[in-house]
Amino acid sequence: MKNKRNTSSYYIDGILEGDKFVLSKAITLVESSLKDDIQLSIRILRGVSSQAKSSKRIGITGVPGVGKSTFIESFGTYLIGQGKKIAVLAIDPSSNLSGGSILGDKTRMNSLSRNEQAFIRPSPTRNTLGGVTNHTRENILLCEAAGYDTIIVETVGVGQSETLVRGMVDFFLLLMLPGAGDDLQGIKKGIMEMADGILINKADGQNLQKAKQAMTDYKNALHLFSKASSGWSPQVKICSALENTGIEQAWGMIADHHQLMSENGSLDKLRKEQNLAWFKEQIAHTLIGHIFANDENLRARNQLEQEVLSGKLSPKEAIVQLTEQLFGQDSFKSQK
Numbered sequence: 001m002k003n004k005r006n007t008s009s010y011y012i013d014g015i016l017e018g019d020k021f022v023l024s025k026a027i028t029l030v031e032s033s034l035k036d037d038i039q040l041s042i043r044i045l046r047g048v049s050s051q052a053k054s055s056k057r058i059g060i061t062g063v064p065g066v067g068k069s070t071f072i073e074s075f076g077t078y079l080i081g082q083g084k085k086i087a088v089l090a091i092d093p094s095s096n097l098s099g100g101s102i103l104g105d106k107t108r109m110n111s112l113s114r115n116e117q118a119f120i121r122p123s124p125t126r127n128t129l130g131g132v133t134n135h136t137r138e139n140i141l142l143c144e145a146a147g148y149d150t151i152i153v154e155t156v157g158v159g160q161s162e163t164l165v166r167g168m169v170d171f172f173l174l175l176m177l178p179g180a181g182d183d184l185q186g187i188k189k190g191i192m193e194m195a196d197g198i199l200i201n202k203a204d205g206q207n208l209q210k211a212k213q214a215m216t217d218y219k220n221a222l223h224l225f226s227k228a229s230s231g232w233s234p235q236v237k238i239c240s241a242l243e244n245t246g247i248e249q250a251w252g253m254i255a256d257h258h259q260l261m262s263e264n265g266s267l268d269k270l271r272k273e274q275n276l277a278w279f280k281e282q283i284a285h286t287l288i289g290h291i292f293a294n295d296e297n298l299r300a301r302n303q304l305e306q307e308v309l310s311g312k313l314s315p316k317e318a319i320v321q322l323t324e325q326l327f328g329q330d331s332f333k334s335q336k
């Protein structure tokens with residue numbers, strides 16, 4: 001007799017009923033690289049997609065030590081008090097040496113993780129640029145199907161590919177520390193340009209005045225950037241996640257942004273553009289995985305890797321040889 005846990009209907013029904021255990025198991029399937037798991041996860045995603053309700057998708061990033069987890073716990077608890085259901089997809093850094101991940105966000109969000117209206121899922125980056133797993137977008141869809149109306153994606157930190165986060169959320173929130181002078185020098189302009197809002201955390205005690213000054217400095221800096229095509233002007237707020245101050249104002253900023261984007265059609269346009277970008281991104285990822293699932297192709301790649309390491313071939317020469325082995329001698333000519 002077939003184990004019902006190996007059927008797509010088991011997962012689809014459980015997810016639509018809001019079963020956290022089934023949702024967690026489905027996310028594990030989506031993140032798996034096993035062929036059978038991939039096929040099952042495709043059927044699950046297809047089965048729940050028509051039932052998934054749109055949520056507010058929020059990306060949160062910031063420099064290490066800015067208090068992302070503390071803020072998310074305070075923020076999520078406030079939203080639950082407003083009748084929301086919160087899903088937090090917390091991306092944990094993986095070790096480049098062992099591939100292991102800390103997966104400690106549930107510990108850092110101890111109170112929120114115990115709340116019935118919250119779902120927290122830490123996932124390892126597995127060396128993905130920008131601190132986003134390859135399957136975060138699918139995980140968002142699964143959470144929406146399970147009834148979570150606010151999805152928060154917490155990234156590792158300010159990195160070189162935060163555009164990956166920006167490309168899957170509606171609102172991109174940048175958390176900063178008081179003392180804008182140093183931060184303005186150190187943070188990349190590109191991330192400031194991507195931000196829909198900047199929130200200066202730890203605005204309490206002796207830091208309160210610094211936070212207010214930082215707010216003024218950031219507002220002045222944002223005036224140098226072009227206005228978004230949606231008509232939204234990025235805002236700067238201050239808060240203290242530790243003292244639960246400024247949380248309501250932070251949510252108000254996000255809600256105002258969502259209302260504007262919904263009313264002028266920008267949100268629908270953004271989601272469509274993100275889906276197209278997702279498709280293009282997955283072409284390369286899927287094709288590479290398919291090609292090197294073949295043992296002969298994998299051996300050819302490994303052999304060429306050794307020749308690059310030994311200095312016998314340059315990387316470009318190795319690519320040419322590999323392409324010719326995979327697609328034939330005329331593969332480069334056909335690209336002209």
